[in-house]
Structures are given as C-alpha cells and as structure tokens.
Amino acid sequence: xxxxxxxxxxxxxxxxxxxxxxxxxxxxxxxxxxxxxxxxxxxxxxxxxxxxxxxxxxxxxxxxxxxxxxxxxxxxxxxxxxxxxxxxxxxxxxxxxxxxxxxxxxxxxxxxxxxxxxxxxxxxxxxxxxxxxxxxxxxxxxxxxxxxxxxxxxxxxxxxxxxxxxxxxxxxxxxxxxxxxxxxxxxxxxxxxxxxxxxxxxxxxxxxxxxxxxxxxxxxxxxxxxxxxxxxxxxxxxxxxxxxxxxxxxxxxxxxxxxxxxxxxxxxxxxxxxxxxxxxxxxxxxxxxxxxxxxxxxxxxxxxxxxxxxxxxxxxxxxxxxxxxxxxxxxxxxxxxxxxxxxxxxxxxxxxxxxxxxxxxxxxxxxxxxxxxxxxxxxxxxxxxxxxxxxxxxxxxxxxxxxxxxxxxxxxxxxxxxxxxxxxxxxxxxxxxxxxxxxxxxxxxxxxxxxxxxxxxxxxxxxxxxxxxxxxxxxxxxxxxxxxxxxxxxxxxxxxxxxxxxxxxxxxxxxxxxxxxxxxxxxxxxxxxxxxxxxxxxxxxxxxxxxxxxxxxxxxxxxxxxxxxxxxxxxxxxxxxxxxxxxxxxxxxxxxxxxxxxxxxxxxxxxxxxxxxxxxxxxxxxxxxxxxxxxxxxxxxxxxxxxxxxxxxxxxxxxxxxxxxxxxxxxxxxxxxxxxxxxxxxxxxxxxxxxxxxxxxxxxxxxxxxxxxxxxxxxxxxxxxxxxxxxxxxxxxxxxxxxxxxxxxxxxxxxxx
Numbered sequence: 101x102x103x104x105x106x107x108x109x110x111x112x113x114x115x116x117x118x119x120x121x122x123x124x125x126x127x128x129x130x131x132x133x134x135x136x137x138x139x140x141x142x143x144x145x146x147x148x149x150x151x152x153x154x155x156x157x158x159x160x161x162x163x164x165x166x167x168x169x170x171x172x173x174x175x176x177x178x179x180x181x182x183x184x185x186x187x188x189x190x191x192x193x194x195x196x197x198x199x200x201x202x203x204x205x206x207x208x209x210x211x212x213x214x215x216x217x218x219x220x221x222x223x224x225x226x227x228x229x230x231x232x233x234x235x236x237x238x239x240x241x242x243x244x245x246x247x248x249x250x251x252x253x254x255x256x257x258x259x260x261x262x263x264x265x266x267x268x269x270x271x272x273x274x275x276x277x278x279x280x281x282x283x284x285x286x287x288x289x290x291x292x293x294x295x296x297x298x299x300x301x302x303x304x305x306x307x308x309x310x311x312x313x314x315x316x317x318x319x320x321x322x323x324x325x326x327x328x329x330x331x332x333x334x335x336x337x338x339x340x341x342x343x344x345x346x347x348x349x350x351x352x353x354x355x356x357x358x359x360x361x362x363x364x365x366x367x368x369x370x371x372x373x374x375x376x377x378x379x380x381x382x383x384x385x386x387x388x389x390x391x392x393x394x395x396x397x398x399x400x401x402x403x404x405x406x407x408x409x410x411x412x413x414x415x416x417x418x419x420x421x422x423x424x425x426x427x428x429x430x431x432x433x434x435x436x437x438x439x440x441x442x443x444x445x446x447x448x449x450x451x452x453x454x455x456x457x458x459x460x461x462x463x464x465x466x467x468x469x470x471x472x473x474x475x476x477x478x479x480x481x482x483x484x485x486x487x488x489x490x491x492x493x494x495x496x497x498x499x500x501x502x503x504x505x506x507x508x509x510x511x512x513x514x515x516x517x518x519x520x521x522x523x524x525x526x527x528x529x530x531x532x533x534x535x536x537x538x539x540x541x542x543x544x545x546x547x548x549x550x551x552x553x554x555x556x557x558x559x560x561x562x563x564x565x566x567x568x569x570x571x572x573x574x575x576x577x578x579x580x581x582x583x584x585x586x587x588x589x590x591x592x593x594x595x596x597x598x599x600x601x602x603x604x605x606x607x608x609x610x611x612x613x614x615x616x617x618x619x620x621x622x623x624x625x626x627x628x629x630x631x632x633x634x635x636x637x638x639x640x641x642x643x644x645x646x647x648x649x650x651x652x653x654x655x656x657x658x659x660x661x662x663x664x665x666x667x668x669x670x671x672x673x674x675x676x677x678x679x680x681x682x683x684x685x686x687x688x689x690x691x692x693x694x695x696x697x698x699x700x701x702x703x704x705x706x707x708x709x710x711x712x713x714x715x716x717x718x719x720x721x722x723x724x725x726x727x728x729x730x731x732x733x734x735x736x737x738x739x740x741x742x743x744x745x746x747x748x749x750x751x752x753x754x755x756x757x758x759x760x761x762x763x764x765x766x767x768x769x770x771x772x773x774x775x776x777x778x779x780x781x782x783x784x785x786x787x788x789x790x791x792x793x794x795x796x797x798x799x800x801x802x803x804x805x806x807x808x809x810x811x812x813x814x815x816x817x818x819x820x821x822x823x824x825x826x827x828x829x830x831x832x833x834x835x836x837x838x839x840x841x842x843x844x845x846x847x848x849x850x851x852x853x
Contacts, residue, residue, distance in 0.1 A: 273736025321466030593646025672837030766805030
C-alpha cells in the first residue's frame with residue numbers, strides 16, 4: 101500500500117486525485133501555492149450539497165492536509181507517492197520537478213498527471229533516482245467516477261515500479277492500463293481520432309450536430325452525451341489542446357469557436373447552450389444558435405429497440421446500405437476500429453488493453469476493436485474496402501482464421517463473472533424471463549436479476565419475486581448452503597415495475613396489488629431472517645424496491661458507487677416491500693446505545709422516505725442508515741463484487757445464527773398527530789401539495805406504528821408490513837398517484853401534483 105500520498109496542485113484534477121486516495125483511507129497532503137487555496141479545495145471536495153460530490157464521504161476530508169509549496173522542504177520528504185497535477189504546461193511541470201527532486205526522499209515514487217505530454221521530456225535533467233522512480237499516471241476526469249488510469253513509464257523507469265504502481269491502483273479500484281510514451285497515450289489518442297472523424301463525416305453526410313449526437317450516443321454503445329455534448333462538458337479549449345498535442349488538424353469552425361469564447365459549459369455555451377428553459381444548438385453554417393432539434397431516424401429507432409449495447413450497435417450498422425445514418429455509423433465505427441488496431445505495438449502491445457482503455461476512459465459500452473467483432477471480421481474488412489478505409493493486417497488475419505479480432509479478456513483469478521459461469525454446463529439451476537438461479541460453487545447459490553426488457557434498471561416484478569421464492573426452496577432443500585443476490589452491469593435495481601402497478605390500479609385490481617406487495621414483503625422478510633446466510637451484492641442504483649431488496653440482506657457487499665434510496669414518494673406511493681419496516685429497524689438499532697426513545701428513529705426514517713433522499717455513494721448510504729457500517733462491506737473494484745459477496749456468505753456460515761424478528765417499540769397515535777401538524781403546516785406554507793400531504797400522512801401512520809402502537813405496547817413486524825400494504829393500496833386508488841406514475845413512465849421525471 102501507499103502509506104503517505106502527496107498531491108501537488110489543488111485544481112480539479114489534483115483535488116480529485118487527493119479525494120480518490122482519501123476515500124480509500126490513505127493520508128494525503130495537498131499542496132498549492134498557498135495553504136488557503138488548498139484548504140478551500142478540500143472544503144469544496146467535502147461539500148455534500150455539491151451536484152457531483154468529489155469525496156464519497158465528507159468524513160474522508162479529515163485525511164487531507166492542506167500545505168503550501170513553501171512547505172516542500174519540511175513535508176515533501178515524508179511522502180512515499182507524489183502526484184504532480186499542475187496545469188499542462190511543460191515549463192511549469194519541469195519547474196515543479198526541480199523542487200521535488202531536491203526535497204523528495206530517495207525511493208519515493210513521483211508521477212505526473214498528464215493527458216498527453218511526453219513523460220520522457222519531463223524527466224530530462226533529473227537525478228538518476230528521480231528518473232528511476234518517475235512515470236506518468238493519467239487519471240481521467242472526474243477522477244471519482246472514471247475508472248481508467250493510464251500508467252506511462254519513462255525510458256529509465258524501473259519495471260518493478262511500473263508493475264507496483266499499476267497493481268496498487270488496481271487494488272484501490274482503478275482500471276490501470278500500461279501505455280507507451282506517445283502523444284495522448286491510448287484513450288485520448290483514439291478518442292480524438294473518433295471525434296475528428298465524426299466532425300468530418302457530419303459534413304460528408306450533411307448531418308446536424310444534434311443528428312450526430314443522436315447517432316453517436318447510446319445507439320453506438322457510447323454515453324448519451326455522445327460527441328458534441330461531451331465536447332461542451334470537457335471544454336472546447338481542452339479539446340483543441342489535445343488535438344494540437346496529437347498533431348492533428350481541427351476543423352476551421354473550432355478555431356472560430358475558440359476566438360468567440362464559445363468553450364462549452366465553462367462559458368455558458370459551446371455547441372449547445374441553455375436560454376431560459378430552452379436548449380439551443382449552434383448552427384455551424386450560420387454560427388447562430390437556434391432551438392435544439394430532435395432528429396428522428398428509422399435506423400436509430402430500430403437500434404433503440406434492443407436493450408443490450410452490442411445488439412443496438414449491430415442493428416444500427418446492419419440497417420441498410422442506402423441509409424445515410426447507417427453509412428455514417430458504419431464509416432465512423434470501422435474507421436475508429438481500424439485506427440485502434442493500427443496502434444497495437446505503438447501505444448500498447450495489447451489489443452485488449454487498447455480497447456478497454458477507450459471503454460474505461462470514455463464510459464463506452466462497446467470498444468472500437470470490439471465493434472469490429474460485432475460486425476464480424478470478414479464483413480468488417482469488406483465494408484472497409486467499400487468506404488476506402490485501409491484494412492489492418494490483424495483484421496485480415498482474424499477473418500482468414502475465422503476468429504474474433506479481440507483476444508478474450510483474462511479475468512483476475514479471484515473474480516467471478518456470472519456471464520462466464522452461465523456458459524458452464526448445469527450452472528443455471530432455474531431461470532425465467534427476468535431472473536435466474538446460478539450455482540456459484542462451494543454450496544452458494546446466486547439469484548441473478550436480469551430483466552430482459554429493461555436490463556439497465558431491472559425493475560421488480562412477479563418473475564423476480566417468483567425466483568426469490570424458488571431460491572429459498574433450493575437452499576432449504578439442502579442442495580445449497582447460502583444465497584447471494586446480485587446483478588452484473590451498471591445498476592442493481594431501480595424499483596418496481598410501474599407500468600404493471602399503474603395498469604392494475606386503473607383496472608381497480610387492488611387485491612392483485614396487495615398480493616404483489618405481500619409476496620415481496622415475504623421475500624425480503626425471508627432474506628433477512630433466513631436459517632442460512634443471505635448476502636446482497638449491489639452497485640449503481642438501488643432504488644425503491646431495489647433498496648428494499650438491498651436492505652433485506654443479512655450482509656450487504658456494495659460497490660463504492662451505490663445510490664440507495666426509498667424514492668416511492670416521487671410516484672405518489674410509499675415503500676411496500678418491507679422498506680418502512682427495515683428502515684425503522686436500522687434507525688432503532690443505530691440509536692440503541694443513546695436510547696433516545698422511538699420518536700427520533702421514526703423522524704429520521706420519515707425524512708429519508710418523505711423527501712426521497714438517495715445516497716451519493718456507499719459511504720453515504722451507511723451514514724444515512726440504508727447500510728450498516730459494522731457488518732456491510734464496500735468494494736472499490738466492481739469486478740470483485742461477486743467474489744467478495746460469496747466470501748461473505750461462506751464466512752457467515754462458520755458460526756451462523758439467524759437474525760431474530762423482534763417487536764418494534766413505536767410511538768403510535770401521539771407522534772402521528774405531531775407529524776400531521778408538521779404536514780399541515782407545510783401545506784399552509786405551500787411547501788407541500790394536498791396530495792403530497794396525503795402521502796406524508798400515510799407514511800407517518802406506517803412509521804409511527806398505527807393505532808395499535810404506543811410507548812408501552814411494541815408491535816410485531818407483520819403489523820408494520822400490513823400498514824405498508826394498506827397504505828400502498830390506498831394511494832394506488834387515487835387519481836393523483838396514478839397521474840404521478842403515468843408522468844414518470846412518460847417523462848422519467850416526477851410530477852408534483
């Protein structure tokens with residue numbers, strides 16, 4: 101491990117790198133030209149109200165010490181790992197190294213965070229020990245969320261230093277790829293090529309910038325920000341700098357945008373800008389802004405009909421030879437794939453590393469070389485000839501051998517992949533359209549969420565509930581000893597299948613709604629109190645019913661970027677799968693030592709549910725009370741998630757004891773009336789709508805325990821579950837809640853009626 105880290109420069113990248121190490125429990129010294137600048141950077145990083153918090157937990161800010169560059173002599177020699185993150189100016193960086201070389205201790209590792217400057221040029225003139233321990237580490241922005249770090253050795257960097265730094269960064273959760281010291285390294289090199297090619301093809305095919313973004317976003321396995329919106333976020337000055345570093349030629353209109361300070365979000369407008377409530381787009385012919393258009397193309401419509409990224413890309417590229425959208429996408433994908441293949445040996449010796457660097461650096465779901473395998477090597481070669489693209493020798497060889505272009509990924513020995521397991525004979529124990537049971541080995545069964553229609557969200561439906569019930573049957577039969585609940589991919593589960601709830605509500609089938617809620621409650625209760633270990637492994641969104649499933653685990657193993665919350669209020673509902681019960685239990689258990697009585701726990705649960713608060717990270721989920729810091733585990737590498745969950749299940753077997761079902765001491769009607777007064781006051785102040793008040797009062801009735809509860813009469817868990825079901829059905833019956841659900845399904849946004 102790296103016992104002491106120093107970061108030089110408290111700008112966006114420096115602060116992000118310091119936060120990365122601090123979030124993992126490492127002490128960091130953050131240097132800038134003054135202590136005050138460094139201190140303010142730490143305060144911004146720890147601001148929990150920031151739209152995108154830099155730190156996963158504000159508490160980690162205590163591990164970052166602000167220092168001035170005047171303290172180099174006294175403090176820099178204590179650091180084992182020094183990361184320079186000053187602006188991308190060679191002269192400035194070399195000036196910093198003059199001081200670092202004087203004050204660092206021998207053997208300490210020095211890294212430059214650069215997006216493309218020559219590592220060897222920066223090391224010129226330095227001492228032999230400095231050069232032996234100096235390398236580039238290109239973190240991608242934002243550091244917290246982008247997994248890629250390119251590790252770039254200089255000519256004199258010791259091989260063991262490169263291996264050690266890459267290994268330690270991987271251990272801390274980054275995807276480290278070793279790159280060669282060439283302009284812009286791997287990801288930016290290919291990313292800039294693809295961006296410039298998209299600019300060129302936009303003019304060739306006569307497309308607007310909105311059309312290019314519609315094509316180059318999700319249909320091609322890329323983020324929704326696609327090409328031009330991404331440029332606005334990055335900044336057009338930054339884009340121009342990286343283009344210049346690569347020695348490439350930018351289109352003339354980019355220079356004009358720089359002259360007119362149309363730099364993107366940082367100046368309030370670039371390719372797009374917001375005017376009032378309207379998004380406008382720049383017309384590159386007139387250089388005037390106009391209302392943003394919503395281009396509609398049949399090829400994109402067909403591609404969006406597929407849920408999996410490779411299938412979307414295949415549909416787009418197969419749409420038709422005479423379609424300009426298909427031709428644009430083909431020429432772009434084939435050009436990028438050919439270029440990436442041509443760089444094997446120049447930027448890295450490993451084609452897989454090149455492809456994954458682009459995916460990890462730009463949040464892409466399909467890499468440029470992988471795209472050639474989606475097309476098929478033989479067909480890709482023929483299409484390249486049609487579009488005048490030079491066919492790489494590696495593609496010709498793959499086509500001749502009838503094998504994929506991209507070598508298979510070699511997973512870490514400790515990692516478990518459900519996709520790989522499913523290929524093994526008899527690994528799938530049971531399966532339905534939206535979930536499956538997979539044998540993880542060693543007596544551990546996995547219930548895998550895998551909604552076919554909406555795999556990115558994995559909504560809870562009767563198919564999933566049914567597989568949970570069958571999972572318990574399998575373990576109780578003696579065939580397995582423990583259960584893990586997991587989902588591979590971006591998100592764990594984003595809640596209930598709202599279209600089903602709305603249809604049943606409109607048809608007044610309230611008994612069916614009540615029964616679905618009851619079955620989910622029985623599953624979550626069974627998970628929590630099972631006579632065998634139940635571990636939930638989650639990442640990304642765990643909302644509504646997904647949060648209930650997460651909380652139902654006896655132990656939770658979660659990826660650091662886990663966003664948990666009971667958000668049912670946004671669709672006019674209350675948690676009804678045991679969410680109220682489990683959150684109350686969590687809050688009561690947290691307050692046991694202080695013994696403040698039941699009302700504070702109820703108040704905390706009421707605020708979390710009533711405001712639909714969602715954690716900003718796994719650490720924040722622990723602080724909010726969705727997770728338990730004493731028993732639950734946080735994983736920084738998503739690839740380790742399932743293996744760690746399996747280990748947790750096996751560890752729990754050693755001295756297993758079921759979790760008991762204690763009654764809950766809740767305040768009852770007296771506290772309910774106090775909550776009702778708060779709600780009515782908010783209505784009078786017009787802070788809450790009448791229907792919002794109705795939802796809040798149902799929520800208060802559940803959490804205070806209803807008429808049966810009092811300070812002297814604990815209620816059983818089943819009573820809270822009954823209150824949940826009845827409150828859920830009561831709200832489903834209202835036109836206002838039905839309108840909220842319909843609006844969410846149509847727009848993806850809450851309706852405050």
